[in-house]
Amino acid sequence: MFSHNGKISVRQVEILLILQMFNTSILLLPRIAANHAGRNGYMLPIAALAFGFIYLFCITTLTNRFKGDTIVEFLPKIVAKPIAYLVLALFVVKIIITTGLEIRMFGEMVSQVMLPKTPIEVIILTMLLTTAYLVKSGIEATARMGEILLYFIFLPLVIVFALIVVKADYKQLLPLFETDLMSIGKGAFVISLSFMPIEFMLILAGLMKKQEKTRQAVLIALLAIAVIETIVVILTYVGIGANESKRQIWPVLTLMQSVQFPGSLIENQEILMMTSWVFSIYMYISSGIYFSSLMVSRALKVRRENIFILPVIPIIYFVSIFPESLIDAYKYYMSFQYSFGIWFLVPIPIVFILIAKIRKVGNING
Template sequence: MEKAKISGYQLFVLIFLFEMGSALLVPLAGEAKQAAWLVILIAMIGGFLLFFIYYGLFQYYPDKLLTEFIRLILGNFLGRIVAFLYILYFIYLSARVLRDFGDTLLTFAYPHIPLFVANAVFILVVVYTVRKGIEVLARTGELFFVLENLLLMTFMLLIIASGMIHLNNLKPIFEISGTEMLKMGFTKTVFFPFGEVIVFLMIFPYMKEPQRLKKIGMAGLATSGIFLSVIMAVNIAVLGVDLTTRSQYPLLSLIQSIEVAGFLERLDVYFLFLLMIGGFIKICVFTYVAVSGTANVFNVKQPSRLAYPVGMIILLISIIIASSYTEHIYEGLGAVPNYIHLPFQVIIPLLLLIIAFFKNRKKGKQSTKISS
């Protein structure tokens, strides 16, 4: 592990920015139509349940990284394989997010720049930050947290001032049944973005006050979940269900529709800033844990040396991951939740927690026998 510590507030900031990240780009839970905002809140509750699993593992191994305690639970051979699979998982997700933001940047602002160039510039900045360590990343997050909240508050005030909110667009809320909403919330939406908080099992041991972790983690998930729910509700209230679900970037469409006092309009720069802040922090977190996990599994004494090779792998995967943005989104909403997120976010952590419970229970009985 890196010899570093972060505060509870810094961890909260990282979780919030990480969760907001690429979730701002897409019509989250759009298939639920007018109830999309409610499905996001249901998914947030599912995220709490997943967080309790991750927190349970942390309680058994508070000073160990995910890639470390997997080997303690499963044994060195099998544990090393599973730990390496998690590293590949984090690299893959980092590449997916990089592709998300690279494609968006090209579509929105720089259509004549090759995707490779845009992604390469982005990943170079990410790698530079990752090499500086978790403390620098956390302090950067603090700065971006203030900026993002100022942007979101200003954005909401402008929306209200423009008079574009039509609450009738949110009706009927219960067009789909409660069972369908629960199914939507506890499948795709819970995995993205809430289940991705599993990545923080590689960061939790750096926290100065581990006794506050439960409250801070829950607060980070709750705050981001409420923000995402409100933003989705505003999208639907302004644009309507059809335009929100059909739009490639509903938040961009919303920002472009703002017009106040006949001259304050075309505020696309808001979207650009939110895009860069969210994408940067999320890719940084995924890249950092991939680097530290690789160093941990393969006993590399100076993890910073791995930053550039891992960054290059992420860059290459982001280019070859799909032939088009449409294919990229189709895979992200179809195959990824069921075949990648489900095992890595739910099945494996739950099995690890069960095995850890019995292992630690057995150790407790043995220590009791010895003392008696």
């Protein structure tokens, strides 16, 4: 029987992670890749996997020591409570800011493609409220939603990609290997920041049914997203060219515009392709809202875990309307990712692993 224990399966975690990583950054990816490695940018997601594995290792080593616990439960076991709660508060703030900037970028995109006359505040707020409706039902419903949205997100993409594959100009990828290792390394690191949602594993791991499979879940999600990213970059280059990718804010959107559907059933199909992104951003934002409110309610030991969902929404909303314009939002988003993206992926887990080892807390064999 399906029990209501607020636990989700390995497959659900994989899907949640894939959908969270498949967010706005994918739309920017070809541009970032082109900036760092020119026409060899498609190598970067694969190279970024090396960084991904480090993140995976750091985070799962920490969570595996504390089976059944989320970060809210295991941090106070490692360090003194005030420090633990301070770190937790920082984590919540980070998630809220990332989610806020993410939804701002999303709002800008929707505004540009679909609703040029509607105030962006309305777009953002309606999205936030729709998300709140899902996450109030808890992690199980969210995970199931992820499973369903997987069909809605990737099926249209596969169709469009198939059309691009047929008509693409593969000479765009040549010559191969003309980039130096240094810029590949640097680019790979920047791309690897798109794996940032792995940090949600600090919470998700504690909500998994089979916690011994945390590593496997993250690994599969990482490999899947790296492959998807590579395909997206390659197709953008062969579709619109690496140089054009550099100039566009949303190169993938430009790519979508370049596609011609057979029989011209629909024109301006990039609007239709927005469907995929609206759905995947929805999952990212739902995770942002859910995890931040879950952490607050667990830290305060409130019995109803969804009670902080509505209070979190105005905060995220204010973060999202803080940037003046799209350019601002983009700037904030990128610099926030560069400066703070890595913190909860590598340094903080490592510090806590070391402290846990010295203090011998948690499952030592983990």
